[in-house]
Amino acid sequence: MNLWPANCTAVKIGKTTAGIVSKGECQSGQPGTLWIIRRELSGDLSRQYRFSTESHLEQAGKPAQWTQRVETINRFIGPCEDVARKAVPNSIKRPEGAWAILGFALVFVLQLMAFVGLIYATYRGMAWLSLRLGRRAYERAVVANITVDEAGAATIPVLATFTGVRGLPWWYAVASNNAKPLLVIEPGGIRFRVVCERERRYGEIECVDVRQGRGTVNLNFTFHGSLLNFTANLGAVPLAAHVLSLLPQSVPLSTRALAVKAISV
Known part of the structure; x- marks a missing residue:
């Protein structure tokens, strides 16, 4: 809406009941002749947008002459997947990171419990074996x-x-x-x-x-x-x-x- 040729003077974008409109006045090759370009963007709640461009020539003392009118209707589908992923706010991405940290912490705790259990089992096993061997030795001390x-x-x-x-x-x-x-x-x-x-x-x-x-x-x-x-x-x-x-x-x-x-x- 704000892109105009180099020899054009644009009017500030205005709002209408249907959408927004912009207008530019461009100098033509003939003295006293203006090339007027008007652009209008409108849409409805179904995310369907209408973009129209019309242009005409204005000469001093002569009626305006329409030179071109183009109208397109577009339907907004959405950004590409990569763009949509990049556009996700950090506040929405945080839960995924939180779940990853929670999973890592859970795995660490389970591994730590398994290690402690192994150490405890080894200690108890050695204590039992030492007690059993010691008991046999004490039984012989007569x-x-x-x-x-x-x-x-x-x-x-x-x-x-x-x-x-x-x-x-x-x-x-x-x-x-x-x-x-x-x-x-x-x-x-x-x-x-x-x-x-x-x-x-x-x-x-x-x-x-x-x-x-x-x-x-x-x-x-x-x-x-x-x-x-x-x-x-x-x-x-x-x-x-x-x-x-x-x-x-x-x-x-x-x-x-x-x-x-x-x-x-």
Whole structure:
């Protein structure tokens, strides 16, 4: 409606009862002659639009001469799909993004729950297995399971063995063995295994102490001139009392060890 040739002067677009109308006055090649162009756009509620263009010549002192009239009727179907998609306001697009975020969050929560469930199942399974193996070991920690060979060496059914450091808390260990621990009371000394199998004569033993904790009854051996000590977890007081009774009278015992040994009397 606002596109005119270069030599035309357009009148401001006006409104009518049917639509809008525009008019332009253009200079022709002849002096005193104007080329008048009138455009009108009208439509109804069915989205059908009528566009008409008419033009005529006006000369001074002469009647107007119609030169051309064109009228077209168009029906508005709508913008192309890509244009319509681009024209959708952001407020309408937000729900789609919100659903995507919600879906991502739901998947993340489900994956997190599955991971936590796996960790919990692994923890419970390991705890159950450890408890079951520990229960079997505690069932063996009885005096009846001590074996004595022909040389008089008594193999004690210990639960675990440890190597500690003199002066540090008794529960601190630099090495431990609960897979294949060993404690043997021999006629001339003790034989044990934490990392590797070792022997100590009774004269090398400085003191034997008893330390108890939850589910543990430990015999702690310290040796003359050694920074490291040896600890055996027997798991039960009666077994610890019997092992202390197997040691010669020359082996020094702590007050706690003497109290436990008295149980076997």
